[in-house]
Amino acid sequence: MTLPPLDELVRDAHVVQLPLRTRFRGITVREVLLVEGPRGWTEFSPFVEYLPDESSAWLAAAVDFGWGPELSPRASSVAVNATLPAVGPDEVAGVLARYPGCRTVKVKVAEAGQTLADDVARVAAARAHVGPEGRVRVDANGRWSVDEAEEALLALAPHGLEYAEQPCASVPELAELRRRTAGLGVPVAADESVRKAADPLAVARAGAADLLVVKAQPLGGVTAALALVAAAGLPVVVSSALDTSVGLSMGAHLAAAVPDLRHDCGLGTAALLAADVTREPLLPVDGAVDVRRIDVDVDLLRRHAAPDDRREWWLGRLCASWAVLAG
Template sequence: MKALIDFDGARVFTIPVRAGYRSFEACEGMLIEGPQGWGAFCPPRECDDLAAARWLTSAIEGGTVGWPDPVRGRVAAAVTVPAVGPQDAAVIVTDSGCTTADVHVAGQPEDLTRLEAVRGALGPAGAIRCVVEQGWDAVTAAQLIPVLDHAAGGLEFVQLASTTAAELTALHPRVDVRLAVDVSGVLPEGLALSDIADVAVLTVGPLGGVRRALRFAERSDLPCVVAAPAGVAETSIGLAGGLALAGALLDVPFACGLGTAPALTGDVVSPGRVLTPVDGYLPVAPMAPGPDAARVAEFAVDDDERIAWWRRRLTVARELL
């Protein structure tokens, strides 16, 4: 099947982040065409080769073997609220039409006014989750999480970044707010996942595709939420994989953290196919949208050194599949 994938013709692109979205980095990667459709290979530059190989497995899955059949045609989405001021945060939430917000925090005083503004925009029935941008030890997290919960008028959960299983083990019994953990980044080291968290965050790229993530969810003893990796804004081609996972899960108890497309200044698909939430929902499709030639040309990388770097990364990842 790999022989049918157009690796040699993969285009390198980069899409900048919108002004004010300092929580995110530009989306850079390669567009790969398979016999049945397209994928986006966009592993973070700092990830190791084995992690990049999982991202590649995810990128080629939809265009080769395809995704599992969905059990729903759309999923509720959470709007992403980056580290912006309270007025901008309220506008982002109101314009999104979503009833759930993923609010980025970093342990700064302005986090509280941002959360208060989001609560004001959502109203009492809306759900707010905090996405922590930096690693906190158990003591720091235990001190800050109740303060964040109070400012938000109640949190659905807090997603911690770069926190070890040992720190989570110490923290879990000390807070009343549910803890969510990206299972691709934290290994329980012999512990049950329920010993260190209350919600499992499934990220398709780092886990190696929709099927691998679905198998994890089937074995998990925790409720799952589908999301883009923290701080990562993906193209609509990349986001389609997360939506395929959310569409195939038997139970989707939380809005999916896939409303990240607005963080980018553009997309590689035509404007009508950009995966931006409408009335709080995103569609589940049998395959990713195809790239638009004009948009790909707009965001194409023309630096020979960067193109060579990505081709080397692709070659190494292919060898590890």
């Protein structure tokens, strides 16, 4: 990878703060850094707790999308799932109304301060909303122990789960859970065990997952993610990391390049944002999002610009991540 000069990245960077419609991952405002490369606008948005080594993959993705090879998508749109935060069952219909035409719902479970009963109620409401022909998947973000995950899947399985995403944190735990629940009919998907792992293929080699969740930014970009998909030999779901429409465009280009993509993608999350950086956000229409580059609106960049101290903080992590890649 040929890195753009650091001074050019710093000079041209825009840092924005975008409010969320509903608390998600414990935050109500999403901060991202955007920059325009020769191929178009691109995004660097590792979550704020990530250190330079981990954040550097996100910068590699931004460079790949903004400065890398021209992409040739296989499709003009990709089907997406609705994403349901850890809300009460009475709020489910209102959230899912923002995802017109989506036949699949990913339900967040294992939220801190909530109970399994809360999860069951939320999943039941999601199932009622999409009907018997719809698909419901759950995402625990690795917060369950093996015993807790087994108990939860036994309680949730009657609602017809497409799969359970990262029910436990470690690869050995996922393998043990798969062994215990083999007859339950709930496949296990790995997310954090792919995107946060030193060896993202370890989960596939260990037989610890039935499918992989791949995200362009954490995996170093479209090019790197496609190589991982080819090496893993498992079905995949392409998802996002609460990106702006620019980052979602990166994910859509990845999804459109994956051969034999069978699952709806987690790329409809612009619906979780109360503001975006474009007048034409990448929102779900008829259950899908377009595969296209995003035209960023300069007025929106100004309107949602982060305060000076937050801009300097982001430029600092940009520099630190650039140094990791350069080294």
